[in-house]
Amino acid sequence: MKKFTCVEDLHNLQSALQEAAEIKQNRFKFDSLGKNKTLLMIFFNSSLRTRLSTQKAASNLGMNVIVLDINQGAWQLETERGVIMDGDKPEHLLEAIPVMGCYCDIIGVRSFAQFKDRDYDYNEVILNQFIKYSGKPVFSMEAATRHPLQSFADLITIEEYKKTDKPKVVMSWAPHPKALPQAVPNSFAEWMNATDYDFVITHPKGYELDPSFVGKAKVEYNQMKALEEADFVYAKNWAAYSGDNYGKVLNMDRSWTISEKHMAVTNNAYFMHCLPVRRNMIVTDDVIESNQSIVIPEAANREISATVVLKRLIESL
Ligand SMILES: NCCC[C@H](NC(=O)CCC(=O)O)C(=O)O
Numbered sequence: 444m445k446k447f448t449c450v451e452d453l454h455n456l457q458s459a460l461q462e463a464a465e466i467k468q469n470r471f472k473f474d475s476l477g478k479n480k481t482l483l484m485i486f487f488n489s490s491l492r493t494r495l496s497t498q499k500a501a502s503n504l505g506m507n508v509i510v511l512d513i514n515q516g517a518w519q520l521e522t523e524r525g526v527i528m529d530g531d532k533p534e535h536l537l538e539a540i541p542v543m544g545c546y547c548d549i550i551g552v553r554s555f556a557q558f559k560d561r562d563y564d565y566n567e568v569i570l571n572q573f574i575k576y577s578g579k580p581v582f583s584m585e586a587a588t589r590h591p592l593q594s595f596a597d598l599i600t601i602e603e604y605k606k607t608d609k610p611k612v613v614m615s616w617a618p619h620p621k622a623l624p625q626a627v628p629n630s631f632a633e634w635m636n637a638t639d640y641d642f643v644i645t646h647p648k649g650y651e652l653d654p655s656f657v658g659k660a661k662v663e664y665n666q667m668k669a670l671e672e673a674d675f676v677y678a679k680n681w682a683a684y685s686g687d688n689y690g691k692v693l694n695m696d697r698s699w700t701i702s703e704k705h706m707a708v709t710n711n712a713y714f715m716h717c718l719p720v721r722r723n724m725i726v727t728d729d730v731i732e733s734n735q736s737i738v739i740p741e742a743a744n745r746e747i748s749a750t751v752v753l754k755r756l757i758e759s760l
């Protein structure tokens with residue numbers, strides 16, 4: 444595997460899931476695979492889980508790790524070509540990327556949507572520049588349009604907890620005070636569409652996602668109806684995608700906050716969220732603290748998804 448930015452990069456999902464199960468049995472099974480190999484993790488945005496789980500995954504494989512927070516101590520980077528650099532950014536990404544590539548074997552990049560220009564975000568300009576100019580295998584640690592390490596961990600978690608072959612999985616929009624990217628919901632939809640689960644998306648009017656990610660999913664605007672008989676409830680906020688509303692918060696309707704009333708119409712569903720989560724906006728205290736909440740095992744599986752991905756990237760070096 445030369446890159447990991449979307450579900451297709453894993454090719455056969457079943458064999459990736461088997462590899463994940465094997466690694467979960469013994470996460471140190473390949474502990475010398477990464478000897479003398481260096482992972483560089485570059486963060487343009489904050490992180491708790493991705494940073495820790497990916498570093499842990501690299502150490503499971505015996506790799507060295509360098510972490511660079513662009514906003515803490517590095518030169519501010521200009522990302523646009525053609526700009527006269529007389530402002531506050533001393534270095535251009537087009538030099539910084541190949542330089543970073545000199546010091547490592549594999550590069551992970553976190554770079555969220557900026558919400559200034561939908562085409563710029565959806566063309567994954569930053570991530571693709573790393574792929575083009577670093578000379579190294581690159582993987583996404585959540586980019587503008589997808590968060591594949593999260594979605595892979597989500598899939599592993601559903602496989603572990605599902606009680607039927609084809610569970611009903613409902614991804615529900617929930618309110619949030621800030622404009623959040625569509626990367627997590629896009630990516631979750633992409634991965635769910637790669638399974639044969641019964642996958643439903645529910646959100647208020649105006650929050651339609653990019654149709655290429657929605658794919659064959661059923662969209663149901665009535666949240667309570669969508670949640671009926673669900674086996675898994677995957678809550679997430681996202682800002683609007685459509686037209687001039689791109690990147691806007693259209694409503695903060697707390698009737699969409701996942702509460703016990705919502706969970707009561709499900710098939711005793713498990714509650715999932717990628718975290719960080721704002722309690723009593725996205726989900727009530729009662730639901731996230733309930734026995735049906737699997738947000739912690741879900742986060743724990745980030746180490747497993749990252750170990751599989753790094754293992755495959757190392758194998759291709
Ligand atoms: N990596 C997991 C999610 C990251 C991001 N959440 C955030 O930025 C939350 C910020 C806040 O709640 O203020 C998102 O939704 O894509």
Ligand SMILES: NC(=O)OP(=O)(O)O
Binds near residue numbers: 491493593718
């Ligand atoms: N879920 C997730 O990616 O969390 P972080 O943003 O903390 O890495």
